[in-house]
Amino acid sequence: MPTIEFENVSKIYDEDTVALDDVSFTIDEGEFVILLGPSGAGKSTMLRVLNGLTEPTEGSVRIGGEELQGNRSGVGMVFQEHYLIESKTAFGNALSGALSRNGLLRSALGMHDDADKRTALEALQTVGLLDEAGQRAESMSGGQKQRVGIARALVQNPEIVLADEPVASLDPKAARDVMRYLKKAATEQDLTTITSLHQVNIAREFGDRFLGIRGGEVIFDGDADDLTMDEMDRIYYGEAQGGKTVPTGTSGDELGGSDADVDAAADGGERA
Structure with a gap:
């Protein structure tokens, strides 16, 4: 089972669009990692780089110590x-x-x-x-x-499974069912799994580790205990918002509060 290594990875689509900005992290074999961040943060680009569908502009990606070149047969993809x-x-x-x-x-x-x-x-x-x-x-x-x-x-x-917003269009019950079976498969087959999600409560139920991405940078790396309201504010807003955090695509019900308590995040860019 391979370890995944991102080392100083940047992806620039044009002079005004920096999708990933000097990203470095390591994911150990068998980890179940969830990517969190607002639309346009770079989550999908990161998954596309991992799947060999997009080449980084700078830096290197290694799987099992080998430089990633083109599409890798040992990577399974689950699409939105x-x-x-x-x-x-x-x-x-x-x-x-x-x-x-x-x-x-x-x-x-x-x-x-x-x-x-x-x-x-x-x-x-x-x-x-x-x-x-x-x-x-x-x-x-x-x-x-x-x-x-x-x-x-x-x-x-596969040795690695990537899932790009696999529950974005589902109601909360169906979303939890999908995530439960994805986690079950990952656990039973000892698969390294990386999935992007917007629904923070659902993410917290199933993730072992979370990477918070904003503006193409990894600004948070930790487990569910580390993922406080202040950290979620920093990931989705860039600063504290008085504890009223609702990422794009969630609702007050999903976060356990009422809609009156919700300060909905603006979907200010293309889904990433």
């Missing part, structure tokens, strides 16, 4: 929009995680070996959807679809 094939069953979508092993033609013709089929069924069992293996994605709820997305990532046999 899940990207399932609606006409396929949950089993068929999960099985598509074996594409890199089988190739496009064999996968298109349904030529999967028994080992991959067993892996897909086991992945669906892990996310609590074995009984729905034959159900088409088009008839599944948003939470179920996202769990199929997790199963698909598990079929890749």
Whole structure:
């Protein structure tokens, strides 16, 4: 299981857009890390760099001591929009995680070996959807679809799982279900997992470690006990706000307070 190392990583898209600014951190094998921060902070860019989809402008990224170059097969990705094939069953979508092993033609013709089929069924069992293996994605709820997305990532046999806002469009109950199954998979398979979230209360329930990102910089690194209201204010606002912190995408109910107590954060940029 590899250790992840960011060393002085910057990503500059143009002279006015610094997505990551001299970021350095290490994530040990098996950690469940949650990225927190306002829209435009650089969370998605960080995940894209880790997945080899975006090259850093400066600095280096190492996984297991090896410099990351291009897309890495041992990294599974869970997307916000899940990207399932609606006409396929949950089993068929999960099985598509074996594409890199089988190739496009064999996968298109349904030529999967028994080992991959067993892996897909086991992945669906892990996310609590074995009984729905034959159900088409088009008839599944948003939470179920996202769990199929997790199963698909598990079929890749990854060492690392990345999830970019996997519960952003879900209600709190469905969001907790998805995060519970993601954490279950990570724990059972000892996967290093990094996910970005906006819902702080849900994040605190499941994260082992939190990285707070603002303006492309990591300004917080700690566990749930360290993630105080003052620290959340600093991550989302840049300064203390009198203890009334509500990150973008949350509600008073999610944070355990009433809407009258909410000082909603402005969504001032492109989701990152």
